[in-house]
Amino acid sequence: MASIPLLLMGCGGVGRQLLHHVISCRPLHSQQGVRLRVVGVCDSKSMVAIPDVLTSEFRDDFLLQLCEIKSNGSSFLDLTKTGECQVYSGEEIGRKVIDVATALSSSSGLALIDCSASSETIGLLSQVINLDGCVVLANKKPLTSPLEYYDKLVSQPRRLRHESTVGAGLPVIATINRMLSSGDPISRIIGSLSGTLGYVMSEVEGGRPFSEVVTSAKKLGFTEPDPRDDLGGMDVARKALILARLLGHRIELDSIKVESLYPEKMGPANIPLDEFLANGLPLLDEAIQKRIESAASNGNVLRYVCLIEESRCEVGLQEVSKDSALGRLQGSDNVVEIYSRCYSKQPLVIQGAGAGNDTTAVGVLADILDIQDMFLHSPSAA
Amino acid sequence: MASIPLLLMGCGGVGRQLLHHVISCRPLHSQQGVRLRVVGVCDSKSMVAIPDVLTSEFRDDFLLQLCEIKSNGSSFLDLTKTGECQVYSGEEIGRKVIDVATALSSSSGLALIDCSASSETIGLLSQVINLDGCVVLANKKPLTSPLEYYDKLVSQPRRLRHESTVGAGLPVIATINRMLSSGDPISRIIGSLSGTLGYVMSEVEGGRPFSEVVTSAKKLGFTEPDPRDDLGGMDVARKALILARLLGHRIELDSIKVESLYPEKMGPANIPLDEFLANGLPLLDEAIQKRIESAASNGNVLRYVCLIEESRCEVGLQEVSKDSALGRLQGSDNVVEIYSRCYSKQPLVIQGAGAGNDTTAVGVLADILDIQDMFLHSPSAA
Structure with a gap:
């Protein structure tokens, strides 16, 4: 016992x-x-x-x-x-x-x-x-x-x-630890680790304006009370840092390249939440739409990801193949693709709900x- | 130490x-x-x-x-x-x-x-x-x-x-054990656990005849020397039994319903390999093609799966949604979808190479x- x-x-x-x-x-x-x-x-x-x-x-x-x-x-x-x-x-x-x-x-x-x-x-x-x-x-x-x-x-x-x-509860860390301890070196991790941003990016892909998707996600309770806490990417950056350090990267949180989905001038230090939602957010629609169209013209889709490989550790929008597990992601599931010696051409993929108290x-x-x-x-x- | x-x-x-x-x-x-x-x-x-x-x-x-x-x-x-x-x-x-x-x-x-x-x-x-x-x-x-x-x-x-x-090496057992020990009861497991049959079913979906796909898979070394060892489903049945027993099913190997992709009269006891490949296999093309078309008319695709839920433990062809991880599977990757209290609407998905000595x-x-x-x-x- x-x-x-x-x-x-x-x-x-x-x-x-x-x-x-x-x-x-x-x-x-x-x-x-x-x-x-x-x-x-x-x-x-x-x-x-x-x-x-x-x-x-x-x-x-x-x-x-x-x-x-x-x-x-x-x-x-x-x-x-x-x-x-x-x-x-x-x-x-x-x-x-x-x-x-x-x-x-x-x-x-x-x-x-x-x-x-x-x-x-x-x-x-x-x-x-x-x-x-x-x-x-x-x-x-x-x-x-x-x-x-x-x-x-x-x-x-x-x-x-x-x-x-x-x-x-997704077995991401356990799996990485198993791979590392058994000598299957990991060369690349790319994942969607924010249910909120996963939901937003798959919805805007269908043609809805970014501002509309964020506003309705907030109403549905999918975002933090101030959605800028999600859109800024710092929560994803923390997760990226945890994974990168597990792979041996000797880096600090502030050395991660983090792309925020709103400009600093629309940040909480500069404008209140109401103004951001009413007047700031809609100004962002066009630029996001253009990037989605540009990705689509390459046969790709746009995802907000963490990417760790060699000395890189980045968080932000990336074009990914629409046929990959990341590209096919819909709704608020998290997904992580892990590339290693054993999973070199096709990654090991772990996908499922990545949030919730239970x-x-x-x-x-x-x-x-x-x-x-x-x-x-x-x-x-x- | x-x-x-x-x-x-x-x-x-x-x-x-x-x-x-x-x-x-x-x-x-x-x-x-x-x-x-x-x-x-x-x-x-x-x-x-x-x-x-x-x-x-x-x-x-x-x-x-x-x-x-x-x-x-x-x-x-x-x-x-x-x-x-x-x-x-x-x-x-x-x-x-x-x-x-x-x-x-x-x-x-x-x-x-x-x-x-x-x-x-x-x-x-x-x-x-x-x-x-x-x-x-x-x-x-x-x-x-x-x-x-x-x-x-x-x-x-x-x-x-x-x-x-x-x-x-896919973390299927480790994940199931983690879920079971932490009180997240598993209600359903459905997976494609044969790289060979996964490859065959995704290729025939594209319109190639079953016999042609099996023959070329054999040439590529994707099958056992006698492909009937794969097509019979017994290897998948063993894996299904291992998973079912882990979930508490008190069953024996011979109580699993296993669908073989060839009839018994074409089995190794009745006709030699050469004759099966030359004259037996092509006779199976039409029936498989009809089932694929029938699945497509329901918006589904056909996969050779193991399915475990409640008292069921079955191995064979099933229609699955083409938008599910199983339905989107291409090539020889394995994929397992696990449904539980925490993963009730969308399953926890584990996918990747499921064979190879390394x-x-x-x-x-x-x-x-x-x-x-x-x-x-x-x-x-x-």
């Missing part, structure tokens, strides 16, 4: 979904000989922890209560009086996480799960790795931090999993199950 | 390619803190083993010599006199494999790699699992044996890996690297 002590950071949509999945998978995991033992949960301002992290764990009904507190927009700090758990806040949180990791380091080690969107967690994550713990990330920020910090985080690659940082949480949970063998020899295992 | 003692069964194209990859990946694996230590190699009639399996291993130049012996069609039995290794034959082989697994069971355990095509290995494989060893398969036969034997083999699922039994061996090697955490606590680890 492998017993994995979990400490969850981030109790937003993905974190709460993860807790629900952990609970609903109990019978399944019991069959598989694994016990996921939640010993602590943090949000951005507070942390609840079980008093004895070596042997006890939160009851499932208490975990559901924590989810409800966060769904209601309340705070863990209100729990102080219940006595069910210890509650920490502010600078105590980091110290307590390290205390827990230290206490567990002589037995199984801690699995620290980062489902936050914070750039502040990387120090803690690296310390937990140093304390023979494991780290599972849905949070992209730690992997896109400066190389100086990144290198510390990835110093023990088997102890770090982050499938859900690229393409949510899918992302499933990817995190699969990562947790994947590290179970490191927890087999724990003295606290039943 | 994880040190993994390997014993390889099967020294055909895949087995030899695996040994070459193990050798060429030494610097990479050393960086990753893993040492693959080959302690024995078997072919169908003989076995060479290192005298001290606990601490020593075959030198790389000796492994290359073994590969050369097999490439030349010679036998390991000629090695007896060199004194570099122990050589066993006949019934000694099974006993020696168990001796090795027993000797290693108190330390790291053995990793037994089955790259043979034998249906006789399953007993040994199950015994090695019982001796706390791990098993990695490229050989499909053990997984398609009667449930009575299958159940013993899969009794400890973490100790058994078999990515290369379906779609060669790709298959890479899949086996990735499986070996994937079990490395079970070898971390070995006393013989440096």
Whole structure:
């Protein structure tokens, strides 16, 4: 029986979904000989922890209560009086996480799960790795931090999993790691890693004006509240950086060539959202239409992609063959084409939904199950 | 440092390619803190083993010599006199494999790699699992044996890996296992798992007669020496059974509905190959052409697929939407569409080359690297 002590950071949509999945998978995991033992949960301002992290764990009904507190927009700090758990806040949180990791380091080690969107967690994550713990990330920020910090985080690659940082639960990272570890060197990755931009580019291809597609995508809830957060490409750039670094590129986020689909003068620093939607966006239609027509005249289609090959790592619009998996993409699916020695003429293709709390949480949970063998020899295992 | 003692069964194209990859990946694996230590190699009639399996291993130049012996069609039995290794034959082989697994069971355990095509290995494989060893398969036969034997083999699922039994190195099994372990129940798998039949069906779609496509595929080396071995569908049925059992179907190989693309009266038991190619095949053209036209009139295309859903597990021709990943398939790539809770409207799609010694061996090697955490606590680890 492998017993994995979990400490969850981030109790937003993905974190709460993860807790629900952990609970609903109990019978399944019991069959598989694994016990996921939640010993602590943090949000951005507070942390609840079980008093004895070596042997006890939160009851499932208490975990559901924590989810409800966060769904209601309340705070863990209100729990102080219940006595069910210890509650920490502010600078105590980091110290307590390290205390827990230290206490567990002589037995199984801690699995620290980062489902936050914070750039502040990387120090803690690296310390937990140093304390023979494991780290599972849905949070992209730690992997896109400066190389100086990144290198510390990835110093023990088997102890770090982050499938859900690229393409949510799609097995992109697992596949790349399998290929790299078995000596099938990857020469090129090209992919559509934004469901929003994938949807926009396949819709405009059918003749609808860019501004109309973006506006309706926003109404359908397919975009961030300010669609410029999608159109600027920085989210795709973070994913591209994660993939490029996995392939060994020694680069920083700001060295990636990122094409924004709106000019800087229409940026949030210069005009408000309403004005962008009403007066800015329509000005972009003609240029996009011309590029689509130019691509079509070459027998190609236009996609917003990340492209990594040799020393290149770029994010932006590219013409791709309409007969490729990328070119045939419709709707909001993600798709990744991977070229290597074994997949040289035709790429290995992975395609499917690349967003959503459920899918992302499933990817995190699969990562947790994947590290179970490191927890087999724990003295606290039943 | 994880040190993994390997014993390889099967020294055909895949087995030899695996040994070459193990050798060429030494610097990479050393960086990753893993040492693959080959302690024995078997072919169908003989076995060479290192005298001290606990601490020593075959030198790389000796492994290359073994590969050369097999490439030349010679036998390991000629090695007896060199004194570099122990050589066993006949019934000694099974006993020696168990001796090795027993000797290693108190330390790291053995990793037994089955790259043979034998249906006789399953007993040994199950015994090695019982001796706390791990098993990695490229050989499909053990997984398609009667449930009575299958159940013993899969009794400890973490100790058994078999990515290369379906779609060669494509991450089909790894992905399904990730989905199953994280509570994303799979409702449907449909795939084209024969490169040969994928090629044939996409070519006949373009209007070429079936008999012409099969004949030219044979000339191009895309088929087995007797193409009826492909056209009969049994190889696809084995893959379908492996996937169905992974999803929990309690079925046997002979309970799968398999559609053969030639009638029994044209089978190897009834007419010789030459006559089949010259006079049998052309008689099949019209019926296939009619089915293609009928599919086209529904806006579909015809594919030779395996289909697994609920209690169904079937292999044969199916109409699929021409806009699906399966329908768009061209050439000899494999493609698998997986539907689950997270991928309910649009499937998770995995596509790429699904055959070839290199790709298959890479899949086996990735499986070996994937079990490395079970070898971390070995006393013989440096």
